[in-house]
Amino acid sequence: MSIIANQKxxxxxxxxxTPQGLHHxxxxxxxxxxxxxxxxxxxxxxxxxxxxxxNSLTEAVFYQKxxxxxxxxxxxxxxxxxxxxxxxxxxxxxxxxxxIPVHEILKIKSILKKSKSRLIGPAAPxxxxxxxxxxxxxxxxxxxxxxxxIMSRSSSVMYEALQQLKKxxxxxxxxxxxGAYPILGTSFVDIMELFGRDKKTKAVLLIGEIGGMFEQxxxxxxxxxxxxxxxxxxxxxxFVPEKTYMGNIGAIVLSEEEKTxxxxxxxxxxGSVIINSPNRIGDVVFKxxxxxx
Amino acid sequence: MDIHEYQAKKIFRHVGIPILKGGVAYTGAxxxxxxxxxxxxxxxxxxxxxxxxxxxxxxxxxxxxxxxxGIRYAKTRKAVQKExxxxxxxxLITPLTSIGGQEVKKxxxxxxxxxxxxxxxxxxxxxxxxxxxxxxxxxxPGIKARxxxxxxxxxxxxTPSRATKIATRIGMKRGHIKKTAKILQAMYEIFKNYAAxxxxxNPLVITSTNSLVALDGKIVFDxxxxxxxxxxxxxxxxxxxxxxxxxxxxxxxxYVKLNGNxxxxxxxxxxxxxxxxxxxxxxxxxxxxxxxxxEPTKEIVSNALKTILSEPDIEGVLINIFGGSxxxxxxxEGLVAAAKExxxxxxxxxxxxxxxxxxxxxxxxxxGLPFIVKQSMDDAVRxxxxxxxEIM
Numbered sequence: 001m002s003i004i005a006n007q008k009x010x011x012x013x014x015x016x017x018t019p020q021g022l023h024h025x026x027x028x029x030x031x032x033x034x035x036x037x038x039x040x041x042x043x044x045x046x047x048x049x050x051x052x053x054x055n056s057l058t059e060a061v062f063y064q065k066x067x068x069x070x071x072x073x074x075x076x077x078x079x080x081x082x083x084x085x086x087x088x089x090x091x092x093x094x095x096x097x098x099x100i101p102v103h104e105i106l107k108i109k110s111i112l113k114k115s116k117s118r119l120i121g122p123a124a125p126x127x128x129x130x131x132x133x134x135x136x137x138x139x140x141x142x143x144x145x146x147x148x149x150i151m152s153r154s155s156s157v158m159y160e161a162l163q164q165l166k167k168x169x170x171x172x173x174x175x176x177x178x179g180a181y182p183i184l185g186t187s188f189v190d191i192m193e194l195f196g197r198d199k200k201t202k203a204v205l206l207i208g209e210i211g212g213m214f215e216q217x218x219x220x221x222x223x224x225x226x227x228x229x230x231x232x233x234x235x236x237x238x239f240v241p242e243k244t245y246m247g248n249i250g251a252i253v254l255s256e257e258e259k260t261x262x263x264x265x266x267x268x269x270x271g272s273v274i275i276n277s278p279n280r281i282g283d284v285v286f287k288x289x290x291x292x293x
Numbered sequence: 294m295d296i297h298e299y300q301a302k303k304i305f306r307h308v309g310i311p312i313l314k315g316g317v318a319y320t321g322a323x324x325x326x327x328x329x330x331x332x333x334x335x336x337x338x339x340x341x342x343x344x345x346x347x348x349x350x351x352x353x354x355x356x357x358x359x360x361x362x363g364i365r366y367a368k369t370r371k372a373v374q375k376e377x378x379x380x381x382x383x384x385l386i387t388p389l390t391s392i393g394g395q396e397v398k399k400x401x402x403x404x405x406x407x408x409x410x411x412x413x414x415x416x417x418x419x420x421x422x423x424x425x426x427x428x429x430x431x432x433x434p435g436i437k438a439r440x441x442x443x444x445x446x447x448x449x450x451x452t453p454s455r456a457t458k459i460a461t462r463i464g465m466k467r468g469h470i471k472k473t474a475k476i477l478q479a480m481y482e483i484f485k486n487y488a489a490x491x492x493x494x495n496p497l498v499i500t501s502t503n504s505l506v507a508l509d510g511k512i513v514f515d516x517x518x519x520x521x522x523x524x525x526x527x528x529x530x531x532x533x534x535x536x537x538x539x540x541x542x543x544x545x546x547x548y549v550k551l552n553g554n555x556x557x558x559x560x561x562x563x564x565x566x567x568x569x570x571x572x573x574x575x576x577x578x579x580x581x582x583x584x585x586x587x588e589p590t591k592e593i594v595s596n597a598l599k600t601i602l603s604e605p606d607i608e609g610v611l612i613n614i615f616g617g618s619x620x621x622x623x624x625x626e627g628l629v630a631a632a633k634e635x636x637x638x639x640x641x642x643x644x645x646x647x648x649x650x651x652x653x654x655x656x657x658x659x660x661g662l663p664f665i666v667k668q669s670m671d672d673a674v675r676x677x678x679x680x681x682x683e684i685m
Binding site for chain 2: 209
């Protein structure tokens with residue numbers, strides 16, 4: 001078991017012939033990901049890396065019935081690709097593209113609400129189910145199989161966490177990097193809900209950061225759960241000066257509520273274990289898991 | 294991305310939003326030339342052009358600038374020159390600037406008007422709600438504030454009838470309702486056409502001679518969208534950019550200046566924040582943080598280290614790289630290349646872990662350069678703090 005994707009999940013790729021698309025498709029295939037189609041206009045009927053190519057998304061969806069589409073596209077093309085995937089009713093859409101204008105994502109969010117699709121991203125490093133499936137740009141060799149589910153806004157701290165877990169002999173079920181972006185298709189709440197139902201996941205590690213209300217919304221949801229798995233949280237950015245952009249437009253403190261201290265406070269009150277310092281991730285997860293046996 | 298008031302007003306004028314006569318000046322003499330361009334019965338206003346709002350509530354760091362705020366009245370041309378010269382080159386501190394304030398490099402000279410009523414209009418993205426809102430408010434002192442907030446649909450226009458209703462609801466003076474509705478529509482046109490984060494007019498005023506004008510305005514653009522609008526992208530001036538910020542922009546890495554003594558190089562915005570967290574937890578103070586981004590080349594890494602070493606207040610360098618997409622061997626090659634050119638005894642602690650870390654460490658060892666190589670983030674952070682303390 002796992003969430004969103006496993007080795008059987010049928011994956012297609014929009015933008016398979018872009019440099020990033022090709023590179024990560026190759027890596028994903030090597031990891032065992034079940035990639036069953038790529039979209040490449042004018043090259044339908046051909047194969048690349050033994051993956052059949054289709055002229056259009058509609059055609060690929062009709063013949064292959066995918067569960068997931070991974071999008072590698074430019075910031076101007078990506079909104080078009082996302083909208084096409086929503087129209088084709090693909091259940092999960094993963095958009096890796098960074099720097100899409102916010103207006104485009106707002107429009108997509110309003111379409112999503114009335115659709116059957118769910119979007120991870122934009123600017124999402126993606127999802128890895130350890131030992132089974134790689135969707136997006138994360139290097140799969142860092143992920144050891146185990147029982148910790150990770151959801152993160154940042155991929156770099158996720159890698160750091162994976163390394164600390166590995167040193168403690170711990171591995172992961174599914175890891176979801178939602179994206180470094182102020183408006184996200186899928187939130188921590190959605191992922192927590194999935195982890196809650198997943199037999200393989202025994203505890204959930206949340207890696208948050210300053211800016212936005214994502215962690216606060218999760219705290220509100222988690223506080224109300226009756227039966228729940230342990231939640232361990234690290235929120236990065238306690239010492240970032242206010243109103244300073246740390247690389248992405250989502251990670252900025254504009255109000256008191258967007259600070260790490262406030263996020264930690266509401267998460268703690270909701271019942272989450274709080275990690276204050278990033279060198280303690282491995283230790284704290286290990287201790288929490290030992291308690292539940 | 295911010296632009297100045299005078300630039301926002303240029304855009305306002307273009308879409309038919311009424312503004313006062315005015316012009317920008319970089320020197321006192323220039324300010325007088327601008328003032329000479331138009332007749333005004335009430336004198337002029339000299340307004341500091343910085344990106345931070347609340348200039349009227351601000352004060353200057355330097356005594357020579359006088360005790361007045363960033364918005365000053367001048368009755369004569371001579372006073373225009375005097376106030377301009379008093380503010381230029383000085384640092385304006387407002388409730389929203391950093392402690393040191395922001396240097397004023399230009400001023401906007403505008404005709405002075407007498408105000409009888411004030412309003413505030415704003416169209417903006419609420420990131421938490423993931424929605425677009427329009428707000429309008431009657432802010433005239435002594436009037437019980439009437440305000441309105443409505444959601445807007447990006448797929449649709451703001452219709453004249455809806456805009457008229459908004460203007461009516463806030464108690465806009467008769468005879469100005471249609472004009473206000475047009476202003477709201479024009480604001481939404483700017484907001485949509487340039488994919489902006491925020492378009493604001495505050496205050497929108499009715500003058501004592503009964504004309505409606507946008508007295509101050511602010512437009513904030515999406516840094517990821519302005520690339521599509523060259524005329525807008527060029528508006529953001531880089532006059533405040535430091536040499537290292539310029540180097541960062543040219544090399545495609547991100548650079549944030551802080552005020553301690555340890556220079557940090559990391560990859561990924563999350564890891565940058567985590568590195569700051571850990572440094573502070575152990576009592577260290579970062580001088581700056583430089584984020585190499587996803588897949589840095591050898592040149593980028595090398596330029597990054599050289600940039601950090603050029604910081605005057607640097608006493609130690611911490612390199613905290615986790616090789617996800619980044620390759621540790623390439624990072625190591627870049628570090629060696631830079632350190633070979635510059636070696637002034639500053640301790641450099643390197644933590645490279647992840648993809649190709651063993652090859653990377655070997656490159657560092659075999660270089661014979663005095664890198665202090667550590668195996669974990671925790672170890673590296675403690676070591677750099679210790680090394681810096683030993684020097685002092």
